[in-house]
């Protein structure tokens with residue numbers, strides 16, 4: 001897997017938590033938003049907030065699985 005920058009567009013987030021389930025399954029072997037490295041706050045409010053924890057390795061898998069365009073992947077050139 002590569003390393004990516006991930007741009008966040010919180011206004012597009014619908015709160016489905018697929019990003020969190022993807023991350024927690026990949027790195028913890030279970031579907032649990034609580035242990036996901038992507039954190040969602042106030043996702044059902046007017047101003048959802050999305051952050052990455054310090055453990056995030058920028059693999060981009062959460063963004064690959066977001067169907068709503070809330071997480072945009074930018075590939076980092078590692079030259």
Ligand code: SF4
Nearest residue numbers: 013014016017019066
């Ligand atoms: S997968 Fe996308 S739309 Fe769903 S909660 Fe995560 S950021 Fe929001």
Ligand code: SF4
Nearest residue numbers: 023056057059060062
């Ligand atoms: S980029 Fe990878 S490690 Fe970081 S939150 Fe997304 S799936 Fe988890």
